[in-house]
Each structure stands twice: as structure tokens, then as C-alpha cells.
Amino acid sequence: MMEIFRKKEITMIITTMSFLIAFLPYFFDLPAVDQLSTLTVNWAITVSYVMAIIGLIYMSMINITKLQKKTKGWQYGAITLILVWYMVLAGLGFGTKDMKFSFFYNAIAVSLTALVGGLISFYLVAAGGRTFRARDFRSTFLLIAIIVVLMKNAPIGLIIWPGFGPLGTYTIDVLVAGANRAFKIGTAIAGIALGLRILIGRETMVAEG
């Protein structure tokens, strides 16, 4: 019975139907399909919550297996399981606004996120240091752009030469914005092409997955 749901054709039919229900009301004035689209979007939101539950079960199973087999790093698996299930039970039992729930999130997750942010800045500095190399003609352009923008933002830059201000602003507002838009247009076109590719069944990996 379950084999039927694993068939590629079933996946393709569901994908095509969902696509058309979401796609048509955006371009055409079809009130009935529009209402169906809203309903489908609500289904999708519900399914995404179900996927979160599946993810929780999956993660628990992996960590329990790790604990049973005592594989390398099983201690971290134990900590993960305790914290995750504490958050689930505390959230369900006391509510998300209760101190017993929010304390762990604020004391651990928020502070660790800030820590990671600080770490990233060091990595960015290291990568920035590598950027300051004029290895060839194109990287020289990158170097010039970096110096101009750096000098625009650093107070000493404007003292050295006031022209860094307008030149830096031009670089950010015109050159960088132009490149950014070109990148976004390219990404959007590729996204549409992928959507159509999945729709007409040429993207087999997604359907089979």
C-alpha cells in the first residue's frame, strides 16, 4: 500500500496541483482558486509543523542510538536530548512565556548566538586580510573598491582625502547596488526555471526524494 505513495508519478501530480493552485490566482482573477490557494497555503503551514515534529523524533532516534552504542561524542547526544525534551515539556506544561521555559533559551541559546557572532567577526577579519592582495588585474579592482569604501567609513579616510566620501557613496549606491540587482535578477530567473523544471517532471531527484 505504502509503495503507491512512493511512486514518482504521485509526487509529480501533487506537486503540479499545488503549483497551479498557488500560481494561477497570482496572475488571474479566479476567486474560487484564490480561496483554494489560501487553504493550500494553510495546509502547507500545518505540514511544516508536522515536519518539525518528525525532525524532533528523527533527532531523538539518532541521539538515542548514539547513547546505546556509546559512539564518540555520546555525551553531547545526552545533553542535546535532555535540553530538547526539557524545552518541549516545559513549553507544553508551563507555556512559552514562563520563566522555566524562557530561561534556558535566553541563558544558553541567545548568549551562544552572540558568541558565534563574535567568532564570525574574527573569521571575517582573517578573510579580509587575505582580500588585501592585488594578485591579478581583477583582484586589484576589488582591492581599490575595498580601500575606497573603508576610507569612506573610517573617520581618518575623510581627513586624508575628502573625496573618499562621495566616491565611497557612489561605489555602494551605484556599482554595488547594480551588481546586487543583477545577482538578484539572475537568482530569480534561475528560481523560476527550477520551479518549471520540477513542474514538468524534469527534476527527477526532487520527485524521487
Place this chain on the structure above:
Amino acid sequence: MMNIITQKTMDIPFFIKGRIFGFSIILLILLISLYYIWTKKKVPIRLLPQVEAMRESVGRCAEMGKPLVYTYGNPTSGVDYWTVASFGLLKYTAEQAAKLGVKVIIPLSASPKSVITHAIVRDIMKEAYIAAGTSEMYDEANFILTGTDDQTWGLAVTKILYAARPAAHFYLGFIPFFSVIFGETSTSIGGCVSIGSSFYLQMIAMTVVSCDYTFIAQDLIAASAYVTEDPSQGGFLRTIDSISFISMILVAISSILLTMGINIIPWLGV
């Protein structure tokens, strides 16, 4: 929802005003794509140096007896075009690795919507090992579950890199700002070839300088089309290029006309 519907003004029956141009572009993409699919016209794609480097890196892993880490990213939205392109390259890497007996470690994203990718990744790897006749090398332990959000995922991948000390690290796909950290980590490990990409425009320059080879934007799709040798994927690549070219012309013409005081944007917003 009904209020929104009643507010829609229409000039052409059934069409919503302001969205006809967008619909025409989508229709054009579909028609060009279908043309390439039906005619089965082979689109020539040149070999990118990054793809050649990928092949050489797998060979390097075999020579050094070290594993390869392949990160397809943290696709929080499920399956996006970066991830799909990355799967094509994963298939190529898996085939090369299976032939040479290289262990491939794959960090799996644990974000709820990316659970769908786990089955795809496992299938790709399993098929590659079976095709190469080395199915005994397929090991579930090589798939390591990482974090849900970008930060926990990125840190877990970094930890995997330090623990596994691979001879090559490919991070291709939905890679957020962590691309720069992966590049730096690969450099600090020593002897690790890093081939990366990032979907953040701001991170591309950083990725270029911090790793050995970089896939910029559509390079990933072009490389995927090249390695899979799928004519339809080549056709889609040609479609993307054609529409990008049309967009460039439109931008150039509208810029010139706008400078002359003629605004064509309202015409396009039919």
C-alpha cells in the same frame, strides 16, 4: 482574501493588472525550456576549472588516504535551486569517490524543511557506490546530522572538518555567511582543498579569497549541467542565459530612455 480580490482592477479579462508582464516572462521561460526538451538539442557547456579541480581533489583524497567532506548547505526552505544544482555535483563527486574508494562525509542539515534532502542525499550516495561495484563502502555513519539554524549547522560542519581532517572540502549549495568560516577552517587544517560557493552576494568576495575555487551564482547550475550531461538541464541553462540576456537589454534600453525622460516602466506594468 475576498477584499483583496475585489480591489483588483482589470483591463484584460481574467488577468490581474500589473502582472501580465511577469506572466509573459514565465511563459517565455517555459516555452524556451520546452523547445530544448522536445528538440533534445545538446547545449555545449565548456568545462569549468572548478569542476576539473573537483575531480583532481577526489583523486588527491585517494592518494592521501583522507576523507572528503561534501556540504550541500542548510536549505531552510526545503529544496531551492542552489541545493538542486548541488545534488548534481554531489552525484558527480560520489561517482568519482566510489570509483577511487574515497570516504565521503556529508553533514546533513537538521532544519525541519530540509529533512526531505536527507533521503535524496542517501539515494545519490547509495546509487553511486552500487554503480561502481563498491556497495560495501556505503556507510550510514558518513551522514552526520548537524544543527537546525545557520549558526549551529555551520559550527557543526566546522567541528566535523577539524575532526575528520579531510583532504578536500566541497561546500556547494545553500551556503549562508558561513562560507568564509569554512574557507578559513579548510586553510587552517592544512592540505585541504576547498571548493566553495555562497548565495550571499556580500560573501562571494570573501569566499573567493578564502577558498581555492569558487562557484559564483549560475556557475553552480552550469557545472551541474556539465557533469550530469542531462540535455534538459543544459536547455534550462540556455533558457536562464536567454532570459538574463533579455533582462540586460531591457535594463539597458530603459536606462537610456529614462535618461532621455521617457519612462517605460508603466508600459511594462500592464
